[in-house]
Amino acid sequence: MKNFFDIDRWQEIWITITHNKSRSFLTAFGVFWGILMLVVMVGAGNALQTGIFSQIDGFATNSCYFTPEETSLPYRGFRKGRRWEIKNADIPIIRQRVKDIDQLSPLVYMWPNEENVVRGEYKGSYTLRGCYPENDNIDRSIMLKGRFINEIDIADKRKVCILGERVYEVLFPKGEDPIGSVIRANGIYFQVIGVSKSSSGIGIGGDPKETITIPFSTMQQAFNLGNAIHIVGVTAKPKVKVTQIEKEVGTVLKDLHQIHPDDPTAVWAINLEEQFNMFNYLGIGIAALIWIVGLGTLFAGAIGVSNIMLVTVRERTKEIGIRRALGATPNNIIGQILSESIVLTLLAGVLGVVLGVGILGAAGIVLSHGDQFFKDPQIHFSMAVGAVLILGVIGALAGFLPAQRAMMIKPIEAIREE
Known part of the structure; x- marks a missing residue:
């Protein structure tokens, strides 16, 4: 030393x-x-x-999404190439049969056509999305203003909406408070209750910045969508592999809609756990x-x-x-x-x-x-x-x-x- x-x-x-x-x-x-x-x-x-x-960030890493596609195998008298839909009645059955699901949210969409959203002299073309409050536990939204959809909105089928940040920038002058204002989307009037920013860059069904979110029940009724569901999002319980949930949900949907158990294309799924x-x-x-x-x-x-x-x-x-x-x-x-x-x-x-x-x-x-x-x-x-x-x-x-x-x-x- x-x-x-x-x-x-x-x-x-x-x-x-x-x-x-x-x-x-x-x-x-x-x-x-x-x-x-x-x-x-x-x-x-x-x-x-x-x-x-x-x-x-903010997107559940243990999530999976399902959407119906054409069948590729004949089954029980049905020819291949059949189109089918996930229904509202499927949701409680999926919850009952697949015990390891944590969060589940059905989604419906209306994709944009020419200037389908209007507020006074301001207009634009944006995607409409209907979801449940549980969807915020799968794809978390950062609320820039106002609030997200709640259970009362679903139960009362309220005509309320949440604007994506880009939608807000186009429909409202800079700095104007949009809460309580009314917009017209695909011919139906909705009251603005919030402005959201997606916490992730992932867009299921469209760019979150250019999407207007509406209560699921309201959107099905207002636009005559019947009982059809376009996408179902789920998350697995802690320590449960999403791959297991993916297989179980796919099996349930095939069983409910008379689809061959080995049909590889009828239920399209994206396993985000694998992506992460x-x-x-x-x-x-x-x-x-x-x-x-x-x-x-x-x-x-x-x-x-x-x-x-x-x-x-x-x-x-x-x-x-x-x-x-x-x-x-x-x-x-x-x-x-x-x-x-x-x-x-x-x-x-x-x-x-x-x-x-x-x-x-x-x-x-x-x-x-x-x-x-x-x-x-x-x-x-x-x-x-x-x-x-x-x-x-x-x-x-x-x-x-x-x-x-x-x-x-x-x-x-x-x-x-x-």
């Missing part, structure tokens, strides 16, 4: 490093560039992962690739440091021999060489970390002004500490071989060498 704080020792290390500035700079640049690229790539990878998950897992695996793969490339670059820089230290040891052969003759122990010689290697590596590496963090910070400021796919590029503090520790290990490894070479120098031969 005393040798570690020896001022003369650190002065000697500094003199050695600055003795040949060009060589020291070029040697350190390899490590500097390697750690800079590692920090920037890790930050970019984190930004990509944050951007991806911001698009699905794919995003997770993508993030893991990107992170692994970044670290492999980054560490490879760092070790290439370490090889350069090791080679230069070997050259330095050869140039200082006589000096080392004199030290040995004056009583320097092998540990003193090894410690000196290792210290020089570690200091050179750490200096270059810390500069690389600082510059890399600065670049990520500047990029974060630029990206914060928009809704880009890359968001908040940064590295965790633990990663920065880990990078410094890795640099110390790399510096020690880079100096180990030159230190061994220096220890093997015999004093008498070294003093004789010119």
